[in-house]
Amino acid sequence: PVLDRAVDVAKEGQADAIGGGSASFDGVDDYINIGDVELITTAGTISAWVKNDVLGGGRTHTIVGKYNTSSQRAYFIQITSSLTVQFAPQSNSASYTSGEVVTGATSLVAGTWYHVAGTFSTSEAAKVYLNGVLDGTASSAIANAIDNVAEPLKIGSDASNYTDGNICQVGIWSSVLTQAQ
DSSP states (O other), rough: SSSTOOOOTTTTTTTHHHHGGOOEESSSOOOOESSOOOOSSSSEEEEEEESSOOOOTTEEEEEEEEEESTTTTTEEEETTTTTTTEEEOOOOOOOOGGGEEEEEEEOTTOOOEEEEEEEESSOOEEEEEEETEEEEEOOOOOOOOOOOOOSSSEEEOOOOOOOOBEEEEEEESSOOSSSSO
């Protein structure tokens, strides 16, 4: 990381310094393809810094996803069309288990840098954090390990939702990081 993840984004210049080495996405067809890798199965954390140029308008912006079609899902973290962060680790690749999906409560604003993170395990409910603060908790832990779907891990997209803006410092851990971490 260029700067510590606990940087206060409210301090003038700090968030822009973090995004100095970010990848820019056009919201149409840009994404980074990491390939078909199995990084998280029974526990994990995904985090990133993100600044969207455009939000709302019925669009969802996927930040990180290993997902292709309705029959090939593993996990994703995104900004919903309702302007909130959503994290979905899915133990059944064929369908959503609604209790496993967590949506944050805070509405995001276009043109602002945010640190987003999602955590999950088979023993505790998934959580979503915004700028280091807990913003939502799922109603249940994932039922089983995440399926290793034969799909690429992507930054900036899933099957059809592309980010319009910047993403940097994506981190994926095979354990649940604490809020302080």
